[in-house]
Amino acid sequence: MLMVYLDMPYITEAKRYDLVLTPQFYIYTKEPLPVRYTHQATNLAAAILDDLTEDRAYKYAAIKSGDEWMLFAYDVEKIAHFLESKGLSRSHINKIYFTQQLHEKLENPISLDEKMALADANGTVVMLPKMLMEDAVFSTFDDSMRPKIGFGFDHGYDSYISQKQAIIISVLLTMFSGGYIIEGMGYQDSIAKLETRVESAKEKYPSLKNKSNLVLRNLYKTGYKVDSKQRKIRDRLKDISQLTSKESKIDKLTIDEKSYAVEISASKKSMKKLNEYAKVKGLVVKSTKDTLKLKGAL
Amino acid sequence: MLKRYQNELIVLIAIAVVMMSISYKTSSMLELQSESISTEKLIAQMDDIVTMKRLWKKNKSIPSKLEAIKSSLADENINRFKVEKKKAHIILQKLNSTKLNNIVGKKIASVPMQITLINITREGDAYRLELKCKW
Numbered sequence: 001m002l003m004v005y006l007d008m009p010y011i012t013e014a015k016r017y018d019l020v021l022t023p024q025f026y027i028y029t030k031e032p033l034p035v036r037y038t039h040q041a042t043n044l045a046a047a048i049l050d051d052l053t054e055d056r057a058y059k060y061a062a063i064k065s066g067d068e069w070m071l072f073a074y075d076v077e078k079i080a081h082f083l084e085s086k087g088l089s090r091s092h093i094n095k096i097y098f099t100q101q102l103h104e105k106l107e108n109p110i111s112l113d114e115k116m117a118l119a120d121a122n123g124t125v126v127m128l129p130k131m132l133m134e135d136a137v138f139s140t141f142d143d144s145m146r147p148k149i150g151f152g153f154d155h156g157y158d159s160y161i162s163q164k165q166a167i168i169i170s171v172l173l174t175m176f177s178g179g180y181i182i183e184g185m186g187y188q189d190s191i192a193k194l195e196t197r198v199e200s201a202k203e204k205y206p207s208l209k210n211k212s213n214l215v216l217r218n219l220y221k222t223g224y225k226v227d228s229k230q231r232k233i234r235d236r237l238k239d240i241s242q243l244t245s246k247e248s249k250i251d252k253l254t255i256d257e258k259s260y261a262v263e264i265s266a267s268k269k270s271m272k273k274l275n276e277y278a279k280v281k282g283l284v285v286k287s288t289k290d291t292l293k294l295k296g297a298l
Numbered sequence: 299m300l301k302r303y304q305n306e307l308i309v310l311i312a313i314a315v316v317m318m319s320i321s322y323k324t325s326s327m328l329e330l331q332s333e334s335i336s337t338e339k340l341i342a343q344m345d346d347i348v349t350m351k352r353l354w355k356k357n358k359s360i361p362s363k364l365e366a367i368k369s370s371l372a373d374e375n376i377n378r379f380k381v382e383k384k385k386a387h388i389i390l391q392k393l394n395s396t397k398l399n400n401i402v403g404k405k406i407a408s409v410p411m412q413i414t415l416i417n418i419t420r421e422g423d424a425y426r427l428e429l430k431c432k433w
Contacts, residue, residue: 166305173312180319187326194330194337201341205348213340220343223350226412230354234407237416241403249395250425253418 003099003141004083005112005127011087018150019096020141022118022127025082026074027052028100030123033069038062045071061151063101072098076153095150099125105145111138229257232298236260239281243274243292251291255298262294353410360433363409364388367401377426385432386411393425401427 002011005022027049035041041062049060053073061072080090099118102110106120112127117138119128130138161169202209208216233255240262244250248266255261266274267290274292278285284296361381367388368379375397377389393401398418406413406429415430 161305161309163305166308169309170312173309173316177312177315177319180316180323184319184323184326187323187330190330191326191333194333198337198340201344205344207351208344208347216340216344216347219347219351220340223347223354226354227350230410230412233413233416237402237407241399244395244399249420250418251420253416255413255416257414 001097001141001143001146002088003112004079005116006082007113007116008086009113011083014092016092016094017088018094018146019083019153020099020102021074021079021096022099022112023125024127025079026072026098026100027058028098028124029071030065030068031071032067035069038064041069041071045069045073049073061098063149070098070100072100074098079153090153093153096153097147097150101147101149102145108137108139109133110141112141229298233257236283236298239278239283240264240294242281243277245270248274248292257298259297260294262292264292264294265290266292354412355433357410357433360409360411361386363405367405370405371397386429388427388429390427390429391421391424393427394423395425398425398427 001020002008002017003020003022004025006024011017029049029052031048033041033044035044041064042060045060045062046058048071049058054075056075057077058073059076061074063070063072074096080093083093084090102118103120103123103125106118106125109117109119109128111117111130115129115131116127117130117133117136118125118141119133119136120126121128130136198213202211208219211219236255240250240253240260243264247270248264251263251265253260253262264274271287271290271292275285275287278292278294283294286293286295364381364386368376371390375390375392377391378387379389380387390401402416402418406416411431411433413429413431415428417428419426
C-alpha cells in the first residue's frame with residue numbers, strides 16, 4: 001500500500017500498488033442520507049459535492065458509517081497525472097482507499113514524512129505539520145491498517161470503448177447468441193424427429209424392424225448390386241441371342257458375375273451387320289473374317 | 299494488461315460466444331439438411347430392399363422352376379442336374395440351337411435366381427450348356 005500526498009517520494013519499484021489517498025486528493029463530506037444502497041448514495045454524492053468540486057470529471061464514492069454516509073469525490077485525471085510525475089503509471093494502480101477510512105485507527109497521528117502527519121480532527125482525517133503536534137507520539141502506516149472497502153481507480157481507462165458500451169454490446173451479442181442457440185436446438189430437435197419418421201416407416205416392413213439405419217443402407221447397397229448385376233447378365237444374354245441366326249452361331253460363350261466373353265462364327269455376308277449391331281448394343285467387338293469376338297466387363 | 303483492456307476483452311468474449319453459437323446453428327442446419335435427404339432416401343429404399351430381397355434371396359419357387367426345365371428335356375440332354383437348398387449346378391448337352399435359345403432366352407433368364415456362371419460351347423451342331431446359380 002502506498003500513501004499518496006504531494007511530497008511523497010518518487011516510486012522506483014515497478015509493481016502494482018494499492019493507494020491510500022490523503023485529503024490533498026479528495027473532497028469529503030459526511031451526510032445522513034435517506035438511502036439504503038451504496039449506488040444510490042454514490043449518485044447523490046455527485047449532487048451534494050457539486051459545489052465543492054471544480055468543473056472537472058470527478059468520480060464519486062460512498063461508504064456507510066453508522067447512520068450516515070461518508071461521501072468522496074476525486075479527480076482521476078489529476079491523481080493519475082500526479083502519480084505519473086512520481087514514476088507510477090496507471091497500469092500499476094490497483095485499488096484505492098481514502099485516509100478518511102482510517103479515522104478510527106488514528107489514536108495516534110500517522111507520520112507521513114519528516115514534516116507531515118495524518119491526524120484525526122473531530123472525526124475528519126486531516127494532514128497537519130508535525131511542528132503543530134509537539135507532544136504527539138507518531139505511529140507508522142502499515143498493511144494491518146488496510147480499510148475493508150476499496151475502490152477501483154479507473155478501470156478501462158486505456159480502452160477504446162467504455163465499460164457501459166462494452167456491457168451494452170456484450171448484452172446485445174449474448175442475445176444474438178441465445179437466438180442462434182435456440183435456432184440450432186430447433187434443428188437438433190428436427191433431426192431427432194427424422195429418426196422417429198424412420199422408425200414409423202420400419203413398422204410397415206416387419207423384416208426391417210430391428211435393423212439399424214446403417215444395416216438398412218448396407219442391405220440396399222448389396223441388394224442393388226446383385227439386382228443390377230443380374231439384370232446386366234440377362235441384358236447381355238438377350239443382346240447376344242439377337243446376334244445368332246442360321247448364318248451366325250455361338251462357338252463359345254462364358255458369362256460370370258464379372259465379365260462376358262463370346263465367340264460367334266458367321267458368314268462374311270452377315271459379319272458387317274453383326275458388327276454394327278454389337279456396337280450399337282455397346283458390346284466390345286474384335287472380329288476376324290468369320291468370327292465375331294465379344295469381350296467385356298459387366 | 300488484461301485489466302487495461304478489460305472492456306475490449308468482455309466484447310471479444312461476447313463475440314467469441316456469438317461465433318460459437320453461429321457455428322452451432324450452422325452445423326445443426328447443415329446436419330438437418332443432409333439427414334433429411336438421407337432419411338427420405340432411406341425410407342424410399344426400404345420398399346426396394348424388401349422387393350429385392352424377395353426377388354433374389356427369398357424366392358422359394360426357384361427349385362420347382364428348375365425342375366420344370368429338367369422335365370422339359372430328354373434324359374440324353376442332362377449331364378448333371380444338382381439342385382441344393384440354395385444353389386444349383388446344371389450341365390446340359392446335345393442341345394440343338396432352338397432348344398438352347400428356348401432354355402437360355404426364355405427359361406433361365408426369366409427365373410429370378412442369381413446366375414454366377416453360364417458357359418456355352420458348340421460341339422458340332424449341338425451345344426453344351428453349364429449353369430451355376432444361387433438364390
